[in-house]
Amino acid sequence: xxxxxxxxxxxxxxxxxxxxxxxxxxxxxxxxxxxxxxxxxxxxxxxxxxxxxxxxxxxxxxxxxxxxxxxxxxxxxxxxxxxxxxxxxxxxxxxxxxxxxxxxxxxxxxxxxxxxxxxxxxxxxxxxxxxxxxxxxxxxxxxxxxxxxxxxxxxxxxxxxxxxxxxxxxxxxxxxxxxxxxxxxxxxxxxxxxxxxxxxxxxxxxxxxxxxxxxxxxxxxxxxxxxxxxxxxxxxxxxxxxxxxxxxxxxxxxxxxxxxxxxxxxxxxxxxxxxxxxxxxxxxxxxxxxxxxxxxxxxxxxxxxxxxxxx
Amino acid sequence: xxxxxxxxxxxxxxxxxxxxxxxxxxxxxxxxxxxxxxxxxxxxxxxxxxxxxxxxxxxxxxxxxxxxxxxxxxxxxxxxxxxxxxxxxxxxxxxxxxxxxxxxxxxxxxxxxxxxxxxxxxxxxxxxxxxxxxxxxxxxxxxxxxxxxxxxxxxxxxxxxxxxxxxxxxxxxxxxxxxxxxxxxxxxxxxxxxxxxxxxxxxxxxxxxxxxxxxxxxxxxxxxxxxxxxxxxxxxxxxxxxxxxxxxxxxxxxxxxxxxxxxxxxxxxxxxxxxxxxxxxxxxxxxxxxxxxxxxxxxxxxxxxxxxxxxxxxxxxxxxxxxxxxxxxxxxxxxxxxxxxxxxxxxxxxxxxxxxxxxxxxxxxxxxxxxxxxxxxxxxxxxxxxxxxxxxxxxxxxxxxxxxxxxxxxxxxxxxxxxxxxxxxxxxxxxxxxxxxxxxxxxxxxxxxxxxxxxxxxxxxxxxxxxxxxxxxxxxxxxxxxxxxxxxxxxxxxxxxxxxxxxxxxxxxxxxxxxxxxxxxx
Numbered sequence: 001x002x003x004x005x006x007x008x009x010x011x012x013x014x015x016x017x018x019x020x021x022x023x024x025x026x027x028x029x030x031x032x033x034x035x036x037x038x039x040x041x042x043x044x045x046x047x048x049x050x051x052x053x054x055x056x057x058x059x060x061x062x063x064x065x066x067x068x069x070x071x072x073x074x075x076x077x078x079x080x081x082x083x084x085x086x087x088x089x090x091x092x093x094x095x096x097x098x099x100x101x102x103x104x105x106x107x108x109x110x111x112x113x114x115x116x117x118x119x120x121x122x123x124x125x126x127x128x129x130x131x132x133x134x135x136x137x138x139x140x141x142x143x144x145x146x147x148x149x150x151x152x153x154x155x156x157x158x159x160x161x162x163x164x165x166x167x168x169x170x171x172x173x174x175x176x177x178x179x180x181x182x183x184x185x186x187x188x189x190x191x192x193x194x195x196x197x198x199x200x201x202x203x204x205x206x207x208x209x210x211x212x213x214x215x216x217x218x219x220x221x222x223x224x225x226x227x228x229x230x231x232x233x234x235x236x237x238x239x240x241x242x243x244x245x246x247x248x249x250x251x252x253x254x255x256x257x258x259x260x261x262x263x264x265x266x267x268x269x270x271x272x273x274x275x276x277x278x279x280x281x282x283x284x285x286x287x288x289x290x291x292x293x294x295x296x297x298x299x300x301x302x303x304x305x306x307x308x309x310x311x
Numbered sequence: 312x313x314x315x316x317x318x319x320x321x322x323x324x325x326x327x328x329x330x331x332x333x334x335x336x337x338x339x340x341x342x343x344x345x346x347x348x349x350x351x352x353x354x355x356x357x358x359x360x361x362x363x364x365x366x367x368x369x370x371x372x373x374x375x376x377x378x379x380x381x382x383x384x385x386x387x388x389x390x391x392x393x394x395x396x397x398x399x400x401x402x403x404x405x406x407x408x409x410x411x412x413x414x415x416x417x418x419x420x421x422x423x424x425x426x427x428x429x430x431x432x433x434x435x436x437x438x439x440x441x442x443x444x445x446x447x448x449x450x451x452x453x454x455x456x457x458x459x460x461x462x463x464x465x466x467x468x469x470x471x472x473x474x475x476x477x478x479x480x481x482x483x484x485x486x487x488x489x490x491x492x493x494x495x496x497x498x499x500x501x502x503x504x505x506x507x508x509x510x511x512x513x514x515x516x517x518x519x520x521x522x523x524x525x526x527x528x529x530x531x532x533x534x535x536x537x538x539x540x541x542x543x544x545x546x547x548x549x550x551x552x553x554x555x556x557x558x559x560x561x562x563x564x565x566x567x568x569x570x571x572x573x574x575x576x577x578x579x580x581x582x583x584x585x586x587x588x589x590x591x592x593x594x595x596x597x598x599x600x601x602x603x604x605x606x607x608x609x610x611x612x613x614x615x616x617x618x619x620x621x622x623x624x625x626x627x628x629x630x631x632x633x634x635x636x637x638x639x640x641x642x643x644x645x646x647x648x649x650x651x652x653x654x655x656x657x658x659x660x661x662x663x664x665x666x667x668x669x670x671x672x673x674x675x676x677x678x679x680x681x682x683x684x685x686x687x688x689x690x691x692x693x694x695x696x697x698x699x700x701x702x703x704x705x706x707x708x709x710x711x712x713x714x715x716x717x718x719x720x721x722x723x724x725x726x727x728x729x730x731x732x733x734x735x736x737x738x739x740x741x742x743x744x745x746x747x748x749x750x751x752x753x754x755x756x757x758x759x760x761x762x763x764x765x766x767x768x769x770x771x772x773x774x775x776x777x778x779x780x781x782x783x784x785x786x787x788x789x790x791x792x793x794x795x796x797x798x799x800x801x802x803x804x805x806x807x808x809x810x811x812x813x814x815x816x817x818x819x820x821x822x823x824x825x826x827x828x829x830x831x832x833x
Binding site for chain 2: 015051052053054055056068069072076079081083085087089090091092098100101104105106108109110112113135148152213
């Protein structure tokens with residue numbers, strides 16, 4: 001089956017700066033893919049190329065099998081691009097703003113009116129319908145921006161830092177909207193600096209640094225890949241020193257830290273070996289209250305896979 | 312493609328939607344930009360205030376005229392002058408500046424890119440803005456129309472004067488608005504912002520003040536009736552309307568080229584415009600200029616076309632060399648069509664081919680027409696002078712634009728490189744003209760033409776094309792040799808330009824064949 005988005009050996013440079021180099025990844029329908037990387041890593045450049053607003057020096061990207069390079073017009077009808085900045089027109093209210101873009105997308109008559117109201121309703125904008133588009137809060141402005149992006153029912157949404165500058169409530173509401181869109185079958189490529197947000201929204205992630213792909217795949221696969229040396233938490237009822245001495249004698253255990261009765265250590269063991277370690281700890285007379293592997297979240301993955309180098 | 316209703320799992324609106332009204336259905340047929348601009352204007356304070364100010368001025372003038380009944384016919388003419396003097400700033404400054412502001416707003420923080428992602432093309436955006444300006448024009452004219460009607464009823468002016476004045480006001484308004492939109496679009500480059508602001512304000516301001524002064528002095532309403540009755544009216548009217556149309560087209564093309572990304576095809580429009588000017592210039596001469604005046608009009612039209620070619624040539628020969636990936640992918644599939652389209656496609660090598668074709672066409676048409684013009688004037692040497700003019704202009708154009716191309720090749724392959732090369736070409740011409748003059752002035756104490764001034768196109772052409780007694784017998788062979796040498800030097804590059812286009816065409820055919828095979832196997 002044709003992937004919804006396939007980025008193939010994409011390269012783009014601006015003068016001497018290589019913004020994107022040989023970047024490849026793919027995503028399918030209904031999938032939410034986080035696009036992660038340090039500032040200047042080439043995220044926006046890649047997204048702009050996929051949105052047909054820039055062209056690569058080499059390589060190509062395909063949206064539902066259509067080349068962004070060769071068929072930009074077809075591509076544009078299949079994507080919704082939400083740039084990181086939003087500036088609504090003055091002297092237009094919310095519905096007029098959406099109505100204008102609906103006309104620009106070629107919707108007409110009853111269909112246009114219906115689509116505008118549906119999209120406004122979906123994004124929770126109907127109660128602000130008569131408000132000036134320039135007078136909305138940042139959170140509502142982002143909703144209006146998203147609503148505009150949805151008017152022509154794109155297959156793929158490209159969202160560049162959509163949660164930037166939003167307060168926690170607005171972020172949560174925005175995340176809910178994205179989940180509903182993904183559930184409706186849209187592919188979403190989203191970049192953000194708030195990795196905890198992405199972790200809760202995304203099925204997969206592409207990490208890039210200095211324009212090149214560092215790692216890509218589902219979040220579960222990534223957790224597995226960074227699990228080679230995972231952090232384990234052990235809490236005992238008493239005698240943390242004995243527990244520390246015990247751990248230091250165990251194979252594959254390193255970097256034991258003690259904080260009261262809680263010990264943390266790195267372990268290269270798999271699930272079976274961890275079970276054995278727990279049995280040995282209990283057998284050694286340690287009063288174990290809690291023994292758990294700390295799951296790597298997106299921030300861990302990001303920190304472990306990137307080196308924080310900028311262009 | 313399904314619409315939003317198909318996919319978005321949205322709650323239903325509280326009330327069922329009514330059938331779209333007449334306005335909604337009708338507005339679906341017009342440009343979305345026009346609809347939006349009108350909605351914004353009706354909600355904005357500036358537009359409403361300006362309309363009311365125009366209305367107030369109109370009422371005040373009408374009251375003054377009504378209070379001065381003794382003046383009779385003169386009062387009617389004064390009312391017309393006052394009405395027109397009020398209308399001119401509205402249509403020549405207020406409307407274009409509003410279009411300018413609107414365009415600047417569009418360019419702020421990439422809003423215009425959001426429009427490109429929709430179905431709107433740069434052309435639709437520009438036309439929408441132009442149409443919005445026309446609606447405003449109609450509104451201002453309707454505000455002033457009672458005053459114009461009063462001036463007619465007082466026998467101050469006749470209907471043709473009013474109609475011609477309004478047609479000219481419309482043409483000037485369209486041209487000024489297109490110029491303002493173009494200036495605003497150029498401000499997309501940060502370096503151009505100050506020039507664009509200043510240029511738009513100065514040009515529109517000076518133009519408005521001059522016209523207001525001319526109309527307000529009463530000279531306009533006195534002179535126009537005599538022009539209307541003269542044979543020159545057709546020439547003047549066609550020049551104003553044709554000039555306005557060409558200026559508008561050029562402004563819109565310029566604006567479009569700034570709105571389009573550097574990887575889109577920004578050249579073909581200009582090249583087609585340049586070729587279109589050949590039938591326009593010669594056609595206008597044929598239709599509007601009496602045959603008895605062709606002896607001067609045909610060479611003038613030819614000289615105008617040569618100058619146009621040189622100016623466009625500077626831009627064409629300082630572009631990037633290769634086709635951008637997107638243009639490369641859209642070259643005509645048919646090899647023959649691709650070869651025909653090649654001179655019109657972007658790239659400086661193809662630009663040079665385009666320029667040579669253009670000069671060849673202009674020269675050919677001029678040479679075909681002149682024999683029918685020259686025999687009417689026995690003993691006339693004008694024809695030979697004009698042949699020399701064409702030869703010299705073409706030779707200088709090819710030599711300088713060849714140098715411009717070489718200069719461009721040494722600059723970075725970016726858009727900024729194009730702009731730098733264009734400025735440097737003008738500096739180069741200026742330097743070649745000024746330096747020998749300065750050397751003469753400081754070393755010999757006087758400035759005469761000699762071969763050291765050969766790179767000064769203006770002086771050399773003036774001396775060797777027009778002034779028969781000063782002509783050197785070697786001048787024509789030298790110019791001919793320079794022309795042939797410059798063209799021959801460009802041949803390999805021009806060939807390379809053609810080959811690139813044919814290669815792109817072939818790649819497109821292969822790609823299409825590959826897609827067909829893939830779909831068949833699927």
